[in-house]
Amino acid sequence: MSGAVLQCPGYPEDKLRTLTEDLTCREVQAGTLLSLMGEPDQYSYPSVFIYGHRATGKSHVLLTLLTQLQLPYAAVSCVECVSAGLMLEQVFSALFGPDAASLLPRSPSLSDFVRIYRQACVERPARQTRYIVVEKAELLRDMEANLLPALLRLQELVDDNVTVFLLSEIVWEKFRPNTGCFEPLLLHFPDYTKAELLHILSRDAHPSHTPELYTSYINILLGVFYSVCRDLRELRHLAALNFCKFCEPLEKGEARESDTHKLWKNIEPHLKKAMQSVYLREVSSVQWEQQQMDEKEATALRGLSAHAHVELPYYSKFLLIAAYLASYNPARTDRRFFLKHHGKIKKTNFLKKHEKTSNHLLGPKPFPLDRLLAIFYSVVDSRVAPTANIFSQISSLVTLQLLTQVGHDDQLDCPKYKCAVSLDFILAISRTLSFDIVRYLYDFL
């Protein structure tokens, strides 16, 4: 994968050569960027918008170029800058040094920024293009409305040789304000191909093993995860976590490096398990490594999903089941489910339903308190008095966010609720009570 060395007049050649090595698989993008930037003393386009998926090297390429070529630049991330003032301060002190930045008032407005910038420019006119890099630019939309349009035409406002780079995962169409603005140049960073991912990930090979072994490991890893995730950072994390497991048969002497099939059989189920836990961030990497150590315990994987049931009081469980039934069954079917002698209901008519109306697709419906209690009394096996005890359990279910109250909570007369738990959760609850909830659900008849 040795592309041509980056070329651009005005920059030292040896720097460009080292750059080419640093930016594997991104030579084309780096070349385009360089040619857009032009020679250091030439004007560059006022604003450039770079978009592409997470971990496609947007910041990496840009910041490496700027640091290696020793160009004056300021890099800010919108995640860190909660206000425009903070961002402007950071930009200014990066471009002109902390001394000049002390001229700025506290939490400067754009007007202050531009004024002081112009002053500083008079003292130190730009001999090279100054660059401002704004990462996670999608957050600019939530800041003051004038910030984004002003940044886009900053060159005109401060009358200096300055270029603003905006980096984001989101396409430019979602940024454009109502009345339009200065249109930046758009530059796309495409995702890495599978071969490129393989190439980049293989560079992490541990010196104690041969590179070929590591490459074959990465191949297996990509085989499992590639159809789900193309995020280089995520893949790298997964690769690092599971490599010891992959090497285990080698250390025990059960397999040699050439037994690819054996190694594959060993690691594959493991990776699938990792997909259910590590990928979903249900366990931290430390936990995952510990589990790998204790081979015995590893059979019972303790992720969040294993903890999905919460310990609740006896009646609360029934209340929750009643709430679930009330949320997911139409009210007209209550007679059929909960009345012993419900008279004649035509079976064919009753079962006639369309998939469109399945409540498990549409989500829970609100129900009044009376209906909840009626169902509760018919599902609970013993006789319960409607005491304050029961009502307080309902409100504690609301506090636990297992139920949500619909409408205002100042409605004392007949409050309405919705059940906010999933089917798996309620199945687990009813199993502890040996209550067959599926029999009572209209959707599963």
Add this chain to the structure above:
Amino acid sequence: MEKHVAVGECVSQVQRVLRERFCHQRLPDKPVGLESQYKHLLELLRRTAVHGESNSVLIVGPRGSGKTMLLRCALRELLELQEAKKNVLQVHLSGLLQTDDRIALREITRQLQLENVVGDKVFGSFAENLVFLLDALKKGDKSSSRPVLFILEEFDLFAHHKNQTLLYNLLDVSQSAQAPVAVVGLTCRLDVLELLEKRVKSRFSHRQIHLLSSRSFHQYRDAFRSELTLQDGFPDSKFSQEWNLGISKLCEDKSVDEILQKHYNSCKDFRSLHSLLLLAVSRVSVSNPILRAVDLLEASRMSSADSKGNILHGLSVLELCLIIAMKHLNDIYEGEPFNFQMVHNEFKKFLQRKSHSIHNFDKPVVFKAFEHLLQLELIRPVDGGVCKVQREYQLVRLMLDHTQVMEALQRYPQCPTDVKQWAVSAFG
């Protein structure tokens, strides 16, 4: 070797000259195609600067139509007049920077260099303050004060300030002959007068200069040629001749004509032409010292790329499957919003009936993919996502249309055949 160095030097000179044109919006010698507007504006400004008449005018035109360029050209010519040069004061305000009237007033004080005159004085009202500022500009003989040009960029944004105090006072001064001022507003909103309050509107002179570009394709192509042509001052005359020859050849090229036609049809202002030309010119290098049609083609490809298609290209197979499921839901329910459960249900149906290449994924894994799509804003929650609904029942809408999905599928690398099949025909 000697020759090579010279070529490198020339190329870098060309880049310098053209970049200043395209990036820095260097002013042309005369505004092209806007002669009557130019004359009108210049005459107006001259009356203020020389004869001390007050005036107000709005320059209205779409973005990139050359409002600022027109104004700056007029100011440049105005300041060449001897009596204007030593007399006229300029105040430049921009709606983007001066976001409220207090900031604006401070900026006016600063630009008129009256900070030490004002000192620590406290003013009762905005109007009092402004009148004080203008009085301070009166010359020794009291009868005539120095004319001030107020230039308000993004004029429409000033109309959103509280009570429109700044606009009211500026226009009031321009009406009541207190001091000679000219208020020039630049805006891209045609309906800008509707934004003004009645009392503000009645003080405005209702002079408007419209820059509605009615450039024909012929003029557009001429602009293309003149923007790229090097002028006589270029250091190496041989190179500049060759370059200009190359440009005129380029203009006769059929493929270039097509590209220009395409761009002209989508947007005919100068700024979009400039960005196209910059992309093309940035490809000129020592090994490739003249602009070729290929460069222009490549530039046009870059500037007109479908960005959503690009993003779709980088999705994982699972995420693509979800997009297809959403597309089917859109077809079935005619664009009604849907939730994750429905999408998952549709996806499961596909897995059960047709799929050979996609394995079953756990629901949380699928949900993570769904959330990634949300984050990319390819789908958007219907009601801002604030109400207390479980996340899987949150209603969302797909922000892509049918053709975009199908096109992305065609371009998708190693797309499994059964997924492609599924996209074409839903089951059941």
